[in-house]
Amino acid sequence: MHELPRLTSGIQGLDAILGGGFVEGASYIVQGQPGAGKTILSNHIAFANVALGRKVLYVTLLAETHDRLFQVLGTLDFFDPSRLGDEIAYVSVFQTLRDQGLPAVVSLIRKEISRQGATLLVFDGLLNARDRADSALDVKTFVAEVQSQAAFAGCTVLFLTSTRLADDSPEHTMVDGVIELNNELAGVRSVRRLHVKKSRGSRALDGFHQFDIGSSGVTVYPRLEIALAHPSQPETLVTGTVPSGVDGLDRLLGGGIPAGSVSLVFGPSGCGKTTLGLNFLSASSEAEPGLHFGFYETPARLHGKARAIGLDLQPLLHSGALGFLWNPMTENLLDKLAHRLLDEVRGRGIKRLVIDGLGGFERAAIYQQRLVEFFAALSNELRSLGVTTIATWELRDLFGPTVSTPRSEVSSLLDNLLMLRHVEVSSRYKRTLSILKVRDSDFEPVIHELVIGNNGLAVSLPLEPVEGAATGLAKPLGA
């Protein structure tokens, strides 16, 4: 298949969404309400390309002065004032438009592209051009002429506009791509989203993609279930088991945790889920690096918790064989979390992963319906990377007959299911562990007690025979 030459956006995540970047010499409309992020996005793209040696022409029809714009851009890392003038030129054509009309602007842009040797043109203010035009035909002619002249010079064009142009507007029908940015309220919070509405010659990733703007500029987080509709690499079929790090557990699991599998450890608060995760991570090594990707405990508290149960994780943390990545349970973006996790896993070659817990992802999901597909993409990718994962899930009720796993569809995406509970037996609370499912392996279907020993969590004796232990409300047999 013939691939079109590309111009990178230089924005993390955006090239993937565009199907490989912008098409060289093609023209795009970038539209969105004021404040949606068009100017920062386009300037980020401009400076990223300047850094690659391209020349950029930034033409404005705005009332805002360039100095004011530079003041704002000066707060962002990508802005490099030493490039201004020679490698990136900002010119205003407002007076030319006012005094001589659109045809004179077209002529001026053509001369400027050639004079600057620009291979990227940003035209900020298509709305103003529309206001100035006598008819829709004028703008259509303007867009057609600018893009054909730019294409002739091999120059990619971004037309920025703050109007929401109709999908069948002349401008939309003519350009090669349309990118819409919006910043919408979802309940009390706001979420920035990007949508490629049109993409000629590229297989763009459909639908909305979250993005944010920070001091490093714009970062786009491709929606996980479409970006990883198929895992990024074929699954490396790892066989065998890895030690769970919990004394006595490997025997119940039929030898250990299946390597490259995803396990769900669920139970109410305080039943030992995080502790089981810490035990699992204590078996990390430089050959099998571990990561705790958590939402609740800070790294300091996790470290203290491990020490309190006799696990010294300091050497592993010090050598880099183990890392803690804490995501405060505040306002999070679902896809940002997932990409942060996967970047860390890929970057450090993580093989032992604890996600503590899936509820952190669930809370970040503004559109809950997508969680099944999201977890499918995430778990498939982790398997393909050969990562053995333990994810925790907190049951709402400390005791009771209702055991809610994170939706039945999600549970079926998981390879292994382990349930932890507090069980009251003869006026004493006991921590218990039940294994409900292990991928491709026989396991011991007996409820066991869990104890905290010298080496963290350990499996103890089978629970004395009672009825209803799975609910936490045990009764003597035959009672």
Added chain:
Amino acid sequence: MALIVIAEDEFLIAEVLVMMLEDAGHDVAPAAHGLAALDLVREKRPDLVITDFMMPLMTGLELAKAIRSDDALAEIPVILVSGAQGSIGRSHPDMFNAVLDKPYQEKRLLETVTRLLQQQ
């Protein structure tokens, strides 16, 4: 009263400059880019030129070079006012009689204009 040509592509800045200089008693001829300014300079032989750096078709530096290379115009003082290219301007002392940084400071600009016109 002096005649001053302004080369500035940003209309807001150009309009304020025109008002400021007219209030100070000067005649002002604005141009939206360097090339149009050069035409005005050739046509009107002003007493002074104030130019921006980044403009369509001809930069402020190119404009100054064109003025200096024309014997009939070479003695016209040129002030560069720029946000980011002030250092480029200062590295060409033979091209610019004064280099001021944006944002414009009215008092400083008018003092510089007066000084350069008095030197004429």
